[in-house]
Amino acid sequence: MRVLVCGGAGYIGSNMTAMLASEGHQPIVYDNLSKGHKAAVGNIELIMGDLNNYDLLVKTLERFNIEAVMHFAAFIEVGESVEKPLKYYQNNLCATHNLLCAMETAGVRKFIFSSTAAVYGIPEKFPITENSPTKPINPYGQSKLAVEEMCHYQSLTGKLNFAALRYFNACGAGNSGKLGEDHRPESHLIPLTIQAAMGKRSEIKIFGKDYPTPDGTCVRDYVHIEDLCRAHLLALKKLDNIQELRCNLGNERGHSVREVIETVKKISGRNFKAVEVDRRAGDPPVLTADAKKAKTELGWKVQKPDLEEIVETAWKWHSEHPNGYPE
Secondary structure (H helix, E strand, O other): EEEEEEOOHHHHHHHHHHHHHHEEEEEEEEEEEOOOOHOOOOOOOOOEEEOOOOHHHHHHHHHHOOOOEOOOOOOOOOOHHOOOOOHHHHHHHHHHHHHHHHHHHHOEEEEEEEEEEEHHOOOOOEEEOOOOOOOOOOOHHHHHHHHHHHHHHHHOOOEEEEEEEEEEEEEEOEEEOOOOOOOOOOOOOHHHHHHOOOOOOOOOEEOOOOOOOOOOOOEEEEHHHHHHHHHHHHHHHOOOOOOOEEEEEEOOOOOOOHHHHHHHHHOOOOOOEEEEEEOOOOOOEOOOOOHHHHHHHOOOOOOOOHHHHHHHHHHHHHHOOOOOOOO
16 A cells, blocks of 8 residues: 655654555655654655645645555654644644645545544543543643544545554664664653663653652553554554544553663663652653553554563664664
8 A cells, every 4th residue: 555654754653664665565754854864764755845735745645646644743742832832733733634635635535643642631540441531731632632533523524534543652663673762852761761871861860759659650551663553554454444443552551660760771781870859740640551442443462562672672773873863
């Protein structure tokens, strides 16, 4: 299938692009490289473009006879979304509206959207199911939920079949450890901890030590990037037969901040400083997924559930790319 991968030079997008190609699909990357890295695309066709460029989107969709679109081109920094909400609504919502308009013009119906567990806000019950209330507490989560709703109403017109996949914590390196996580600035726990192990930062901060969890630190659901991408492949096949699908993608098991730190120390063989600081506002004690819907409706199965294996793939990539992707 000919698939346009928006944001295909980013972390998840580049892994998805590589997996699509390995499975015999024809991915076309569409990215403005504001966050992505050209080196992560490899030999795949790259269209340098912005999602706000309606004419280029239509031209690209028609030129390559695109059959499906995968969208990974959102801004993802929660803190920044609170400081600059209009930036997030413009990129995450308005630009996606433009993409959907271009798809309608070009007659492309299949759409897979990279959503997030942030649509749930601070849940009252765990694990989180798709029936949990959606009450995002920041512009990032709200912008993602707004896109889901926009897709829902467009699907009711019969012009769109879509899947919104709600990620928990994407992590690790895919494609045999060749495609890793290189956000600038970095905000995710595993790569930040690896940077501390590599001596690229003086310490790793533990935000809060008195949560109602086994060791007092926050617990999160970490899912390997290749497991996420496999779910997208399954959703791509499913879109022939469904109008709408929204489901969680998680490992269904939680690991605390301290567990992640100790795992990085074990895999790297290095010690580093961990500093306990005050809690961050809005951090729930636990965020873990109920992913039964993805399993039953997509036939999805997590193949890399072990935290040590996840960290090992991430450590391999960071060790081989100490300065990230070349610019």
